[in-house]
Amino acid sequence: MTKKKHVHIFGIGSGIGEGLYNRFLEDESVSLFGFSRKGELPLSSFSEGKAGTFQFDATDQKDLRSFELSLAGLFGHKVLPSSPFYDPPELLVYFALGDGLFGPIDLLKKKDLESHFELNVHSLILLSKYYSQNIPFIKNATFVFLGSTAGKQGFPESVAYCASKHAVLGIARALREEWKPFGTKVVHVSLGAVATGIWDERPEFDKNEMVSVSDISEYLWCISRLPKSIFVDDLSITPKKGIL
Numbered sequence: 001m002t003k004k005k006h007v008h009i010f011g012i013g014s015g016i017g018e019g020l021y022n023r024f025l026e027d028e029s030v031s032l033f034g035f036s037r038k039g040e041l042p043l044s045s046f047s048e049g050k051a052g053t054f055q056f057d058a059t060d061q062k063d064l065r066s067f068e069l070s071l072a073g074l075f076g077h078k079v080l081p082s083s084p085f086y087d088p089p090e091l092l093v094y095f096a097l098g099d100g101l102f103g104p105i106d107l108l109k110k111k112d113l114e115s116h117f118e119l120n121v122h123s124l125i126l127l128s129k130y131y132s133q134n135i136p137f138i139k140n141a142t143f144v145f146l147g148s149t150a151g152k153q154g155f156p157e158s159v160a161y162c163a164s165k166h167a168v169l170g171i172a173r174a175l176r177e178e179w180k181p182f183g184t185k186v187v188h189v190s191l192g193a194v195a196t197g198i199w200d201e202r203p204e205f206d207k208n209e210m211v212s213v214s215d216i217s218e219y220l221w222c223i224s225r226l227p228k229s230i231f232v233d234d235l236s237i238t239p240k241k242g243i244l
Contacts, residue, residue, distance in 0.1 A: 004090055005031070007024055007030045007092045007093075008034075009032075011035070013037055014197060015213065016194060017036070019216065023214075031049075031089075033051055035067075037056070038055075043055055043063055047069070071133075075134045090138075090141070092224050093131065094146065095143070095145050096146045097119065099119055108160060120165070121167045124171055135179060143175070144187045145189070148161075150166075151165030152166075169234075172186050194211045209240075209241055216237065
């Protein structure tokens with residue numbers, strides 16, 4: 001734990017999460033921790049405080065429990081916050097995990113619906129709970145929830161996706177109020193179309209008209225440079241043509 005700012009990014013296996021992780025690799029001022037099923041290191045080693053990518057399935061109960069215990073080990077709880085020897089790290093967390101579920105509502109399957117909400121909604125609440133237990137031991141914490149324009153309006157054949165993204169917005173807004181006494185920042189980013197693999201099976205949309213992964217990664221990285229007195233609530237990003 002040599003660097004004073006820790007960056008945790010969930011969902012680095014592909015898309016925006018992967019692009020954001022790669023952008024932070026260029027930032028030598030932070031200790032970078034990435035989480036996905038494709039991680040290189042076992043999750044059990046996360047508590048050692050060494051930066052890297054960790055194998056983590058946000059829908060696996062064992063992984064969630066291991067992460068909860070690792071967080072306690074990482075931030076220690078070994079020294080009381082009131083102690084003059086207590087010097088906690090700054091923390092920046094990006095929640096970039098999630099998947100898409102599209103199609104007419106009459107073709108939705110219960111199993112797919114449950115899986116979608118377990119990843120897009122339940123995992124965010126549980127991970128936030130684990131961090132919340134440690135917030136008194138952290139200073140200058142910022143949490144960034146990557147949502148969607150589908151979290152503010154409706155789209156056809158997207159009822160499950162819209163519902164889950166509305167939930168992400170609700171989670172962020174609720175935690176913003178709950179964590180205010182600690183000075184914790186909670187940012188919700190409403191993303192328009194970004195040219196990720198989520199569109200590969202939807203040929204009616206042209207990825208060339210979307211925001212590039214590199215551009216959105218640069219934008220999201222800039223949140224890490226916000227002055228301490230600036231608290232941003234909701235950000236909205238769209239391609240040049242607006243909502244596609």
